Amino acid sequence: MxxxxxxxxxxxxxxxxxxxxxxxxxxxxxxxxxxxxxxxxxxxxxxxxxxxxxxxxxxxxxxxxxxxxxxxxxxxxxxxxxxxxxxxxxxxxxxxxxxxxxxxxxxxxxxxxxxxxxxxxxxxxxxxxxxxxxxxxxxxxxxxxxxxxxxxxxxxxxxxxxxxxxxxxxxxxxxxxxxxxxxxxxxxxxxxxxxxxxxxxxxxxxxxVLQPADVAALLPVPAPAAHKYTRGVVGLRTGAAYPGAGLLSAAGANCGLAGMVRHVGPDEVGNQVRAAHPEVVLGPGRVQAWVVGSGGGEDAGTELATALADGVPVVVDADALAHVRPTPGAPADPPLVLTPHAGELARMLDMRRDQVEARPWHFARHAAREFGAVVLLKGRRTVVCDPDGRTRVTTTGTPWLGTAGAGDVLAGLIGALAAAGLGPYDAASVGSWLHGAAATRASADGPIVATDVARALPGVVRDLRGQAQ
Missing domain, CATH: 3.40.50.10260 (YjeF N-terminal domain)
Structure with missing residues (x-):
């Protein structure tokens, strides 16, 4: 470390x-x-x-x-x-x-x-x-x-x-x-x-700052007798405003780190998810973590409330961030991982974007205390802050990662890690590290799109496991 x-x-x-x-x-x-x-x-x-x-x-x-x-x-x-x-x-x-x-x-x-x-x-x-x-x-x-x-x-x-x-x-x-x-x-x-x-x-x-050995030690690994349910089920609640975002969130969640991915959302989105990812199960059911907000839309607040009622960790992204309420001095219940970029965090804190970009660690720590949640502030050096004051900074990645949909992949990946058993702080920081490493692997110093990052994730995990053995 x-x-x-x-x-x-x-x-x-x-x-x-x-x-x-x-x-x-x-x-x-x-x-x-x-x-x-x-x-x-x-x-x-x-x-x-x-x-x-x-x-x-x-x-x-x-x-x-x-x-x-x-x-x-x-x-x-x-x-x-x-x-x-x-x-x-x-x-x-x-x-x-x-x-x-x-x-x-x-x-x-x-x-x-x-x-x-x-x-x-x-x-x-x-x-x-x-x-x-x-x-x-x-x-x-x-x-x-x-x-x-x-x-x-x-x-x-x-x-x-x-x-x-x-x-x-x-x-x-x-x-x-x-x-x-x-x-x-x-x-x-x-x-x-x-x-x-x-x-x-x-x-x-x-x-x-996590190093490869740290990430390898934190990765959830199936037990000898594991099956899809013991490995964790991650649920996605995505909107129809940007259906591609739901697809990308599913791609991140469906990287193999959790045992099952479940999608709940409009039929037009669900059908596209099933066509692209036949392993994903459609419809409500029991999960160990939810990912809410990718795809946006007017129903983001309702979807967040429904996910929170399950009492499992929730990764909150995109439009759902606007519906998170402060709990100053108390931890959010259930546990939350908030994944804003600078503009979204600025709106949550009633600040200007340039203020957040000039002081990312300051405002990420402030938001973690204010909302009682793990806050992952996306950027060239992503900052992950726990309400207890701990902070990890992600140094993996490439400027080519600044591409549409990359955040949706990240949200799904963090949800998979949380469903597989990592706590919110570890799920967010390990997810961010893997996301950056996958982007670097896929890019090879050239342009990439978000789906490239999702496809590279299993290879990054295999490499880490090989180095650790």
Whole structure:
């Protein structure tokens, strides 16, 4: 499991570790890891031209000591000093190793630079950058950028953007991921992220990112004596406004993870579902989870009420989301998984879409508490929030997944996982991971449609099972 920790958690863990180490030992570890990452990026150090952007505090110290190590390996290192009082020992080490410095005022980039190292602001900095830093960065456009711990100017704990910031090609972070490394929109500006292990003893993370082994461990697997009913029955209640959505929801549910799929809806939709998926059973009956809302229509509220009366978990999508009522301070009964995109969540919270897109984690957590439900906010980095505060971020997927009907496939898939026995939080986060992985598999870096994603799901599950055995 990849984990992300808050600034407060990291600072506390660093303080505990510092109490057991000689002075400078922790910074030496960080600087060594940073220098190694820069050398790996460049394919060597000798003769390379490296520019350091150095702010104050420990972040500047890490950068200066890494620069000293690079200079000793034969790199030509220049540091632009963006602080009145840079880290004294780091500055001395850089100069002793043959590195040079220059002020920010009137800065002109040296010729032939191979890489720029952003050590302007560390994890304790506020969002945005000072004008002098912005002026220096404006003269470095197009050069490879390595950020130290986090790209300067981003909101570390929220993943939000407020003001000027660095856009990194590589971020070398220390001890653990931070929220900005995995949450959009900030993650878009972190590039590849490398974690340097500092030996920190960290608490429970504020964010989790599932990895293939985690998903494989959570997948529902039939017992030796299983049959279709013990494996779970997922029910679909879809509308006639967009009958294709019902078909796609059925395709996601009919991926094989549940024992049976049952469809309840208008005859014209049911007949199309049966023609496309002859395994699906039409008509009411007992289920272990419902999926409601795909296909929309005026009856979405009635269909939701009927599904809720069964007392089993309900995945609420599309038009049905407008009929979910808040239960602040109390869990929804029965359990709900809400699957809005940013526009739908904005309507549910009486906000603007751009507000939700700028602060996805904030509003997904707020909605999870407000509705007492697991909230899966769809996006390039889908966020899954539980009312108890837990959050998982999905990093699988491809921009080609932004296609009509993909959300209907996802809703059906989550319903199948819930019917097969996963709790709402696991069903939503595992479903999102599988959905993204299937899209990547189907796409092969080319265009896809939603049915391609559904068809790829069994292959993704088989691969995961094979890796786990």
């Amino acid at each position: 990849r984990q992300a920790h808050s600034v407060e958690q990291v600072r506390a863990a660093e303080a505990d570790l510092l109490a057991t180490l000689p002075d400078g030992a922790l910074m030496a570890r960080a600087a060594s890891g940073l220098a190694t990452a820069v050398i790996d990026l460049l394919g060597g150090a000798y003769g390379r031209r490296v520019l350091l952007l150095v702010g104050s505090g420990d972040n500047g110290g890490d950068t200066l000591f890494a620069g000293a190590l690079l200079a000793r390996r034969g790199a030509q290192v220049t540091a632009v000093l963006l602080a009145d009082h840079p880290h004294a020992a780091g500055l001395a080490a850089l100069r002793a190793s043959g590195g040079t410095t220059c002020p920010a005022a009137g800065f002109t980039p040296p010729a032939g630079l191979d890489v720029v190292v952003d050590g302007i602001v560390g994890i304790g900095g506020r969002p945005g950058l000072r004008p002098d830093a912005v002026a220096v960065l404006s003269r470095l456009t197009g050069l490879p950028m390595v950020a130290v711990d986090v790209p300067s100017g981003l909101s570390v704990d929220t993943g939000e953007i407020d003001g000027a910031h660095v856009r990194a090609d590589l971020t070398v972070t220390f001890g653990t991921h931070k929220p900005c490394h995995v949450l959009y929109p900030a993650a878009l500006h972190c590039g590849a992220v490398v974690v340097v292990d500092l030996g920190l003893d960290l608490p429970e993370p504020v964010l989790e």
